[in-house]
Amino acid sequence: MTTDFSGGGDPRRTIELLWGLREGSRPGPKPRFTVAEIAAAGLAIADADGLAALSMRRVAERLGVSAMSLYTYVPGKAELIDLMLDTIFGEVSLTFDGTDGWHERLERVARENWQLYLRHPWLLQVATSRPPLGPHLIAKYDFELRAIDGIGLTDIEMDLVVQMVGDYVHGAARTAVSATLVAQRTGRTDEQWWAEVAPVLEKVLDPAATPTATRVGAAAGEEYNAPGDPARAFEFGLRCLLNGIDVLIAKKR
Amino acid sequence: MTTDFSGGGDPRRTIELLWGLREGSRPGPKPRFTVAEIAAAGLAIADADGLAALSMRRVAERLGVSAMSLYTYVPGKAELIDLMLDTIFGEVSLTFDGTDGWHERLERVARENWQLYLRHPWLLQVATSRPPLGPHLIAKYDFELRAIDGIGLTDIEMDLVVQMVGDYVHGAARTAVSATLVAQRTGRTDEQWWAEVAPVLEKVLDPAATPTATRVGAAAGEEYNAPGDPARAFEFGLRCLLNGIDVLIAKKR
DNA sequence: TCCTATCACTTTACAGCGTACGGAGTTCGT
DNA sequence: ACGAACTCCGTACGCTGTAAAGTGATAGGA
Secondary structure, X not given: OOOEEOOOOOHHHHHHHHOOOOOOOOOOOOOOOOHHHHHHHHHHHHHHHOHHHOOHHHHHHHHOOOHHHHHHOOOOHHHHHHHHHHHHHOOOOOOOOOOOOHHHHHHHHHHHHHHHHXXXXXXXXXXXXXXXXXXXXXXXXXXXXXXXXXXXXXXXXXXXXXXXXXXXXXXXXHHHHHHHHHHHHHOOOHHHHHHHHHHHHHHHOOOOOOHHHHHHHHHHHHHHOOOOOHHHHHHHHHHHHHHHHHHHHXXXX | OOOEXXXXXXXXXXXXXXXXXXXXXXXXXXXXXXHHHHHHHHHHHHHHHOHHHOOHHHHHHHHOOOHHHHHHOOOOHHHHHXXXXXXXXXXXXXXXXXXXXXXXXXXXXXXXXXXXXXXXXXXXXXXXXXXXXXXXXXXXXXXXXXXXXXXXOOHHHHHHHHHHHHHHHHHHHHHHHHHHHHHXXXXXXXXXXXXXXXXXXXXXXXXXXXXXXXXXXXXXXHHHOOOXXXXXXXXXXXXXXXXXXXXXXXHHO
């Protein structure tokens, strides 16, 4: 569900902002805010009301200035989002205290990302294939690699494993988050939705044509009381993924 | 990267549209289009220019009518997107000719979804936690379940496995698609982007602080000439996932 | 054959979006 | 004291989904 792109603005300018270059005393009025304050204001809005509600006017209003003032701090909305991204990457705790098995460490990495998506659902809507190379992103990448360093994988394999876990967690988190968001948005619980849909579906559906879907769908519906159980699906998928990496390492020996 | 929600409109009305209820001769002028034609027009726009370019006015323009005319066929944009979804789900070929191992069959399922995302990148931006329960979606779900039917999994486990594969493929496809989209959007290749970014990054980055990221990042950069190689990552992740399911089944015996 | 309910289609309107442009006022180094 | 650099703001443009109200065409029932 990507809508905005990280790296959509001028990447050099973004990095300068992220690392706090361009400082020092200069002529003109003193800035009323720091770049971090702008990012924090945007973050508060996106966390509360989603990325769709994040507008330059709204951020400005929260800071008590006009919309166009923001453009003296930030080249545009794309760069603002990049700043918000690196800010939340800073929330990840970067130490594996005590856990010395890569299995637990990689699980920690997955859960840390999972939590990040749950705390900041708008993160799911930002494509980060050219990520904002800020200090927190790089520290996070380092942390994730350290989870599987020195266990017999090549550097490329390490990158691939981190990528894979990231991809899976993103997919699972998206399912989880969108389930709660769509309930909020429509004002209907999954049960209410199903109660509304079921009678119409019964009229048109031919169980004989799709017996497997009918059987499993019924079983799942009874078990979850909903189209699915995202948290349980995440636990299940995470275990499978880790087992798969076990196999990969075992084969190399 | 979800922006729009499936099931955002009236779900009953959506199902009626999807299954072609509400037919028969009625007073008033003959409709100039079928619902499927409306969906096809929207699909063409979303495929060509992305979901952001999909507007009621643009769909109407393509059909040669005014924007508001569409509302006689479709209650709103949300339902239009649901129709588009079920349309592309119909592209999935639903038979496993000759392959009798679940490994190959599940791989087929994953690749079929992967291709679907590559053909219709806008699909990545639609949250389908309450899916449009049209004929093609249900047939697709049935197909995916048949891949792993009768191999010793419970019904719930079958649903979880399909969910897991779907989540992973979505995550991996998103990475792949956004890599090509961001290149188009910015008009810069990954190499050009890196050439622009690298000098600034060198100034601020301390390799001693994040040695693992520095080492692996350098190795990955040399191997890919880019931040990553999405197609290769997908192959790697898919293999891991399938191996993980192997372990799950083996443990049950 | 005529009446009327129903439908297809239209124009107009609203509030909100990112940001280009030009101008006004403030503060620094010299 | 001066000019350059800076912060900040008002206005404007074309875009969005769709509510409201009006016009004209068409079917079935009388």
